[in-house]
Amino acid sequence: MRAPAQIERGAKALTEVGAGLDGTVPHLEEFRQGDVLVDLTQLSVLTDHDWESIATPCGVALISQTCDVVQKTRTYVQVARVVKIDGDRSGLARKGKMPRYAHLPAIDDQTFADLEVVATVAKSAIVGRPMKRGIGNDEQVRDFSEAVARKFGRFAFPDEVVPWINKLENAAYKSAGKQGSAMGRVLDDILELRIEVGNGWDEAPYELTLLIVVKSGIIPVYGDDELPDLPGALQNWLHTGTNGCRTPQQIAERLSATTDPVEKYFLWDSFAEALADSCTPSESTDLSIRNAVLGGALTAEALSADDLSYARYRRTERVDVDHLC
Known part of the structure; x- marks a missing residue:
């Protein structure tokens, strides 16, 4: 069995992966859920061939809860690709009829976080980057948070139903x-x-x-x-x-x-x-x-x-x- 000191050192090493140069986690107190990082223009995903890049020309949106974004005990955050949707489909998505998409109303009616394309990013890769607010008032905050939770917490109906x-x-x-x-x-x-x-x-x-x-x-x-x-x-x-x-x-x-x-x-x-x-x-x-x-x-x-x-x-x-x- 590993000694407590070894376990503590191992846990500390794990939490410091992706931290800043001095080993500490950057403080992202100015960021919150729904913010758009406009200059993060690609994400890496693992395919059956290898790691591949997915283009995100509209940037990425923070989908981690705000408390996890700002806490210095959390080294990583989750982001989703930002996309534009036109026509009737944007109306469907805004009304919550397309759970894949979470609306970013502070930008415009056609901008959404695509919850199908999600990646984990170290906070050290975010600090200092330009950011736009994707959601504004309390109602928009609740709607976005519910959309993210709904995507990953939907009920699995029996196959025959x-x-x-x-x-x-x-x-x-x-x-x-x-x-x-x-x-x-x-x-x-x-x-x-x-x-x-x-x-x-x-x-x-x-x-x-x-x-x-x-x-x-x-x-x-x-x-x-x-x-x-x-x-x-x-x-x-x-x-x-x-x-x-x-x-x-x-x-x-x-x-x-x-x-x-x-x-x-x-x-x-x-x-x-x-x-x-x-x-x-x-x-x-x-x-x-x-x-x-x-x-x-x-x-x-x-x-x-x-x-x-x-x-x-x-x-x-x-x-x-x-x-x-």
Whole structure:
């Protein structure tokens, strides 16, 4: 067994790798998470051939937590390649629909940290370099930190459930960020899609509910003794579509156009149910997948963020479509 003195010397040697010339860790008190190092224009990654350089012409962003960046007991920080995204994809990424990217709003609407290309850098290689703030106010700080945590902490759905959930790609997210479409406008009001399991993830079949978590103030609120009746005209309309039901797109168009609070109340639930119905695999899908969900279908619910309790939040998992596809 190694003597304590040897262990101490070995630990000290390890912590000093990548430190400054005098063996101390540089103090980066002026840096924080989300800062962009504009002149770090390449990162090294290990491939099956050897170490290779990846160009980062827009620089790299610090993704380590600010406390780790400034602490002198931490020799290294993690950085991610900075990229530009144009068009509808930038809108998707800003809304959190593409977990690979974390927005850097203090720079502009098209600049993101690409969390797919990450490297470890010694603080001694950072001190003295030019830097731009990538995030500004407290809300932006929280959003960026959550985006980084979400990328590396997403829930792994069972393999047989993935084909059910990834159909949301076609049903919803391809329209997100498209301001000119009714579906895009409706999806802008949705904060998250979450999956709730009523009987645990131990074994199939799973009792699954798709939760549509909507921004506060969007879904009309009624007391338990004031719940309205479903208008007959709306009921007839909902059940006269293809195969007796309306598509998410059709419901989104009516939801986007109506000003009637009673219609809005029922259309949000109908929209959630239509999205859940769109998740059902085709008859040609493997039987083990079709039997993976209890009752052969997801149930659904639309609710305001104000009505999602912490206990229920803990029983649900966020759906990240680009991870599933």
